[in-house]
Amino acid sequence: MKNLLLTDLPDDYTRTFWRNCKEHSLTFQRCNDCGHVRWPLSFICPRCSSQGSEWVQSDGSKGRVYTYIVFHAAFHPDIIGKTPYVVAVIELKEGPHFLAKIIGCNHTQIHCNMAVEVVWEDVSSELSLPSFQPLALR
Amino acid sequence: MMKSLQRLKGKYAVVGIGYTPQGHIENRTALSFYLEASVNAIRDACLRKEDIDGLICYRHFKPLLNEAEITPYLLAQHLSIQPSYIGQEANCARNQLITAISLLEAGFCNYVLIVYGDNALSGGRTFVDEVTHSEHYGYNEVCGMFGPIAGYALAARRGMMEFGTGPDTWKEIAFNQRQWAHLNPQAVYHGVPLSREAYLSAPFIVEPFRGADACLITDGGRACVVTSTERARDLPHSPALILGIAEANPSVDINQSAFMAGQTGAKQAGPIALKMAGITLDDIGACEIYDCFTYTVELTMQDYGFYRPGEAQSFFAEGRTAPGGKLPVNTSGGLLAEAYHMGLTPLTEGVMQLMGRCGDRQLGILQGTKKPEIILCSDNGGVFQTHCTVILGRP
Numbered sequence: 001m002k003n004l005l006l007t008d009l010p011d012d013y014t015r016t017f018w019r020n021c022k023e024h025s026l027t028f029q030r031c032n033d034c035g036h037v038r039w040p041l042s043f044i045c046p047r048c049s050s051q052g053s054e055w056v057q058s059d060g061s062k063g064r065v066y067t068y069i070v071f072h073a074a075f076h077p078d079i080i081g082k083t084p085y086v087v088a089v090i091e092l093k094e095g096p097h098f099l100a101k102i103i104g105c106n107h108t109q110i111h112c113n114m115a116v117e118v119v120w121e122d123v124s125s126e127l128s129l130p131s132f133q134p135l136a137l138r
Numbered sequence: 139m140m141k142s143l144q145r146l147k148g149k150y151a152v153v154g155i156g157y158t159p160q161g162h163i164e165n166r167t168a169l170s171f172y173l174e175a176s177v178n179a180i181r182d183a184c185l186r187k188e189d190i191d192g193l194i195c196y197r198h199f200k201p202l203l204n205e206a207e208i209t210p211y212l213l214a215q216h217l218s219i220q221p222s223y224i225g226q227e228a229n230c231a232r233n234q235l236i237t238a239i240s241l242l243e244a245g246f247c248n249y250v251l252i253v254y255g256d257n258a259l260s261g262g263r264t265f266v267d268e269v270t271h272s273e274h275y276g277y278n279e280v281c282g283m284f285g286p287i288a289g290y291a292l293a294a295r296r297g298m299m300e301f302g303t304g305p306d307t308w309k310e311i312a313f314n315q316r317q318w319a320h321l322n323p324q325a326v327y328h329g330v331p332l333s334r335e336a337y338l339s340a341p342f343i344v345e346p347f348r349g350a351d352a353c354l355i356t357d358g359g360r361a362c363v364v365t366s367t368e369r370a371r372d373l374p375h376s377p378a379l380i381l382g383i384a385e386a387n388p389s390v391d392i393n394q395s396a397f398m399a400g401q402t403g404a405k406q407a408g409p410i411a412l413k414m415a416g417i418t419l420d421d422i423g424a425c426e427i428y429d430c431f432t433y434t435v436e437l438t439m440q441d442y443g444f445y446r447p448g449e450a451q452s453f454f455a456e457g458r459t460a461p462g463g464k465l466p467v468n469t470s471g472g473l474l475a476e477a478y479h480m481g482l483t484p485l486t487e488g489v490m491q492l493m494g495r496c497g498d499r500q501l502g503i504l505q506g507t508k509k510p511e512i513i514l515c516s517d518n519g520g521v522f523q524t525h526c527t528v529i530l531g532r533p
Contacts, residue, residue: 006276014274039394041274067296067398070345075266075284084345087283089292089393099281099393107345112299129280 006127013041016055021128024120026060028096029053039096060118062093063132070107086110090132104133143384143414148531150239151367151377152489154183156253160358160477161326164260167205168198171255171359172213179361184374185249187219190363192241192250194234195226196480199268202261213253223247230519232481232526236385238364248365254480255359263355278393286430287352289392289521291344294433296398298346301447305346308432309337310454311467312350312474315429317460319471321499326354327475351432353473360479360486367533378489381512382415382529384408392521403525404441404516411527415512419443422529423510424466424491424501425459426484428518429473438516439467442527461499462506469499481517481526488513488530 009015013029020027030037031045032052044051068088074080086102088110102110104119116132123129156179158171172195180187198208206212210224223241227233238250256263266284278284297303316332319325332350340348370377386406388397412418419442429435436450444465445453453459459467470476470487477483490496491510502509517526 006280008275010274040391067292067299069288069291069295070342071282071284071288072342072345075264076279076282079282082282085282087281087288087292097394097396099278099283101281112296123280127280 013043017041018127020055021130022126024128026058026118026130027055028058028094030056037094037096039098056094058092058094058118060092060130061135063090063098063116063118065089065102065110065112065114065116066091066097067112068102068110088132090116098130101129101131102133103131105137109134109137140410140413143410144416146239146243147381147414147416148379149367150242150364151370151379152362152485152530153365153370153373153375153377154179154181154185154363155486155489156180156182156359156361157324158255158359160324160356162259163257163357166257166260166357167203168201168208168255168257168261169205169212169216171257171357172208172253173216175255175359175361176213176217176251176253179251179253179363182375183249183363185363187217189249190219190251191221192223192238192247193219193221193225194237194250194252196234196252196254196482197227197230198256199263202257202263221247223250230524231387232517232519232524233385234481235364235380235485235526235528236383239380239383242364242366248369250364251361252364252482253359253361254482256478257357258355258478259357265355286521287344287347290431290433291347292392293395293398293437293522294346294431297433297437300399303433303436303448303450305338305348307436307451307454308351309334310451311429311432311435311459312337314454314457314460314463315468315472315474317457318466318469318499319475321461321504322470322476323497325471325476326356327471347431350474353430354475354478356477358477358479360482362482362486362489375493376533378492378530379533380528381417381531382411382413383527384410384414385524385526387524389523391523395522397522400437400441400447402437402441402522403518404438404527407525407527408442411529415529415531417512417529421512422465422514423508424469424488424513426468426488426513426515427472428481428484428516429468430518432474434518435467437522438518442514461504466501466507469496469501484515485517485528488515488528492530492532
């Protein structure tokens with residue numbers, strides 16, 4: 001398996017999303033017709049099938065932990081020595097359910113519905129990853 | 139739609155099952171297990187291979203041991219048959235049985251073979267990059283999200299929050315199924331003990347799941363033959379009639395899903411299949427539930443309506459679904475303790491129980507059990523993204 005880096009992105013939507021992430025801006029497509037904010041990135045709105053969309057910035061400070069898991073095993077060579085770590089689905093105020101790491105706290109402190117905010121991890125010169133940390137532990 | 143489905147009640151049946159050696163079987167290609175299971179199912183039904191005019195494969199993951207990609211025409215070539223219809227689902231759509239019935243009903247086929255095999259254990263399949271699909275390629279991985287265990291664990295954690303389930307429920311499911319495996323000499327965990335205490339003291343892999351929450355990775359294959367109940371009269375086994383069947387496919391990726399604590403496809407497909415069969419849950423004598431993880435069993439049966447959210451722990455407690463219990467569940471040991479053949483593990487066990495061919499674990503002979511008239515089987519794919527309910531009965 002290759003190293004854990006995002007390369008060879010498939011379309012302008014993905015390239016724009018990750019370029020914005022590099023600027024530490026978490027952005028989503030909002031449908032021009034019905035206003036639905038969608039994730040994953042898509043050519044059409046899953047609600048009204050319209051093609052037109054504009055980018056909106058997420059208020060990354062108003063997320064909640066919808067669910068989370070703790071990896072105690074390393075499933076990839078790049079992960080060895082980094083366990084335990086937490087992956088969660090964050091329910092964002094704008095609507096999307098967004099998969100991300102939770103960092104900056106002990107995994108035993110996390111619970112569902114906990115308020116979290118985005119915190120940026122500069123993984124490489126090309127990639128900044130939107131992760132989250134609990135607001136209460138800021 | 140319902141009326142036309144009810145017309146199909148009991149019209150088609152499973153008439154033969156093919157087994158292979160299973161567990162850790164070295165020096166075998168996946169194709170060899172497909173072939174052995176196919177031949178055994180055809181023989182079990184007392185058919186000639188030339189009778190098979192429909193061939194349906196479950197999906198196959200990436201080939202291991204540098205072997206050729208498994209395709210239905212490769213299988214047909216090695217069997218030297220030329221079916222009118224060949225098919226293979228690609229992404230865990232659990233449509234094999236509905237496809238078979240549709241082909242039979244339309245008249246394209248008379249005898250449909252459904253088959254799966256893999257050399258997953260000896261080939262070193264890890265299920266790290268199988269099954270899961272990220273938002274775009276590589277996204278799950280940069281988040282550190284690997285494998286179907288992680289997707290189901292996300293769902294299970296939400297279930298803990300929403301309706302108070304957790305390891306105390308799942309240990310009962312794992313424990314009960316292990317008791318069934320002890321009655322099945324072919325089960326990989328036959329004679330391998332699992333106590334409730336051992337379940338709870340094992341380390342987490344992806345919390346909240348421990349090793350005993352996850353299905354086996356095995357070598358082996360499984361197949362079955364489906365035909366009309368009318369044709370089945372000329373065949374040796376008392377057929378397992380398909381009384382009711384329905385699919386429902388929530389489809390949404392687990393990363394965005396809102397059905398981690400239900401409603402799954404079982405909630406939608408279950409009532410349709412029951413209505414087609416003209417029965418209620420009270421008529422179900424046993425269940426063979428797709429059990430890739432313990433929580434899959436809990437949520438599927440919860441969405442069928444066997445218990446209310448949060449009541450699974452008391453439902454599964456005191457061996458209710460174990461040998462001698464009131465409602466037998468996963469009587470071969472299931473994917474958790476027998477072997478992994480996708481939805482064919484539960485389906486073929488339901489068929490064999492109705493045929494009365496299950497040896498020491500045979501319901502109706504095993505002490506404290508009743509002869510089953512109707513068995514509910516389920517199949518499930520992706521991470522709760524696809525689902526099929528099958529209700530089997532006697533002629």
